[in-house]
Amino acid sequence: MANKFISGNDAFAYGIALSRPHVISAYPITPQTTVVETLSSFIANGTLNSEFIHVESEHSALSAAIGASSVGARAFTATSSQGLLYMAECLTYASGGRYPIVMMNANRSTALPWNIYGDQRDSISLLDHGWIQAYAEDAQEALDLAIMSFYIAEHKKVSTPFMVNLDGFALTHTYEVVDVPEQEKVDEFLPPFETDNKLDLDEPKNLGFSAGPDTNTEFKYHEQQGMLNAYEVISECEQKFKAIFKREYPGLVEDYYASSADFVIVTLGTIAGTVKDAVDTLRSDGKKVGLLRLRYLRPFPNEEIVKLLKDAKAVAVLEKDISFGNEGTVYTNVNSALKKGNVTCPTSNYIGGLGGRDIEKHQIIEIFERITSMQSEIKFIGLKGE
Amino acid sequence: MKVEKVKVSLNTVDDIPYAPFARPGLVTVNSGFRTQRPVCDKEKCNGCHLCYLYCPDGCILKDGKSIKFDLDFCKGCGICKKICNKGAISFEDEK
Numbered sequence: 001m002a003n004k005f006i007s008g009n010d011a012f013a014y015g016i017a018l019s020r021p022h023v024i025s026a027y028p029i030t031p032q033t034t035v036v037e038t039l040s041s042f043i044a045n046g047t048l049n050s051e052f053i054h055v056e057s058e059h060s061a062l063s064a065a066i067g068a069s070s071v072g073a074r075a076f077t078a079t080s081s082q083g084l085l086y087m088a089e090c091l092t093y094a095s096g097g098r099y100p101i102v103m104m105n106a107n108r109s110t111a112l113p114w115n116i117y118g119d120q121r122d123s124i125s126l127l128d129h130g131w132i133q134a135y136a137e138d139a140q141e142a143l144d145l146a147i148m149s150f151y152i153a154e155h156k157k158v159s160t161p162f163m164v165n166l167d168g169f170a171l172t173h174t175y176e177v178v179d180v181p182e183q184e185k186v187d188e189f190l191p192p193f194e195t196d197n198k199l200d201l202d203e204p205k206n207l208g209f210s211a212g213p214d215t216n217t218e219f220k221y222h223e224q225q226g227m228l229n230a231y232e233v234i235s236e237c238e239q240k241f242k243a244i245f246k247r248e249y250p251g252l253v254e255d256y257y258a259s260s261a262d263f264v265i266v267t268l269g270t271i272a273g274t275v276k277d278a279v280d281t282l283r284s285d286g287k288k289v290g291l292l293r294l295r296y297l298r299p300f301p302n303e304e305i306v307k308l309l310k311d312a313k314a315v316a317v318l319e320k321d322i323s324f325g326n327e328g329t330v331y332t333n334v335n336s337a338l339k340k341g342n343v344t345c346p347t348s349n350y351i352g353g354l355g356g357r358d359i360e361k362h363q364i365i366e367i368f369e370r371i372t373s374m375q376s377e378i379k380f381i382g383l384k385g386e
Numbered sequence: 387m388k389v390e391k392v393k394v395s396l397n398t399v400d401d402i403p404y405a406p407f408a409r410p411g412l413v414t415v416n417s418g419f420r421t422q423r424p425v426c427d428k429e430k431c432n433g434c435h436l437c438y439l440y441c442p443d444g445c446i447l448k449d450g451k452s453i454k455f456d457l458d459f460c461k462g463c464g465i466c467k468k469i470c471n472k473g474a475i476s477f478e479d480e481k
Contacts, residue, residue, distance in 0.1 A: 097405060097406060197405045205408055205409045206409075209408070215396060215402055222404045222405070
């Protein structure tokens with residue numbers, strides 16, 4: 001084990017390098033660039049033995065990763081924002097083909113207006129494309145997710161590609177002390193990638209074919225089952241991770257006083273750190289508030305949300321995303337979970353952090369104050385003039 | 387390499403593989419629209435296997451020093467006849 005003072009992107013690059021991917025294919029885009037820069041420098045100086053494919057676009061980056069995975073190679077790519085949208089066509093090739101590629105996405109606003117700063121509209125708009133989606137809060141979690149993502153994605157029962165999301169700049173470019181594990185420990189944790197879903201001279205087969213109305217539904221059913229199997233594989237993975245690395249993760253959600261709170265904010269990513277700070281302040285004043293941090297959006301933690309929020313008096317979903325014409329997509333998903341679990345407390349939706357605008361602690365305290373009296377509202381926070 | 391075609395049933399969801407890959411067997415014979423079929427004159431064929439390289443459907447198989455056709459999947463496009471320098475491939479009407 002070695003402590004290093006590194007950025008979120010560098011931490012993620014260490015996690016990927018320790019996972020020994022056979023192939024890395026990527027095209028640079030702010031704020032993802034430094035993660036692949038760091039990986040290519042590892043390859044150049046001989047500390048990482050991977051094939052780095054320089055491609056001319058994100059569409060090609062993911063296509064190359066799909067090609068690599070379809071011959072049984074462990075494959076990694078990384079992107080952000082417009083690059084992720086440009087990959088969109090290939091996302092369903094990877095997920096429908098059941099190729100367990102790992103991608104890091106640096107969460108960033110989508111054009112127009114052009115903006116390179118962080119919000120989560122890029123990945124959340126692609127929730128339906130069949131990828132596991134995890135959201136890191138800090139650099140250590142980012143590194144650990146890089147390692148765990150291969151374990152979960154490549155598990156035979158899952159066989160689903162995995163997108164790890166890091167908030168652009170707030171996580172990708174901020175520096176923290178990070179514990180970088182030893183290679184031997186990672187080798188002990190992460191089994192080699194083995195699959196029957198590959199080109200194989202000893203067992204020739206047809207790969208990536210068409211499936212008409214007669215069988216298409218069944219392929220999609222299997223895809224759903226693979227994603228649902230991730231629930232138990234994530235738990236199994238985190239137990240093994242704890243046994244080897246002595247670091248514990250709480251599954252699909254993190255409970256920060258949520259189960260013992262009357263008023264709870266549900267959010268994801270780095271903003272959870274500021275919410276924890278606000279919760280600490282309000283708790284010291286005797287207010288029963290809490291945070292439920294979503295670590296995964298797919299598969300969605302329906303049961304965990306119900307378990308933690310069943311006694312809440314009001315819930316606010318704070319997200320850096322909006323589905324225009326409706327509401328924040330995380331809010332839609334959380335409401336669905338609560339409805340299915342017969343939880344009837346009022347819920348509100350706060351849209352903030354768009355295009356990289358900071359969400360400040362006093363705004364989070366205001367949200368806690370508003371939901372003590374509000375029945376339900378959908379509101380942009382920090383709107384100029386309000 | 388000999389590839390055996392496997393008879394599969396697709397009656398339940400468990401018959402369908404978890405990913406779109408399958409050993410030969412899910413694919414059905416696909417040549418019904420062919421009006422002419424290729425025939426190789428083995429006296430003229432010198433075994434250069436250019437046709438083997440050019441066949442877009444992989445329907446030409448090496449057969450010793452000559453070739454044979456997989457008529458289950460040959461679409462009758464005629465590229466093999468066009469590319470053959472020895473004039474060994476001709477087409478005859480399907481009956």
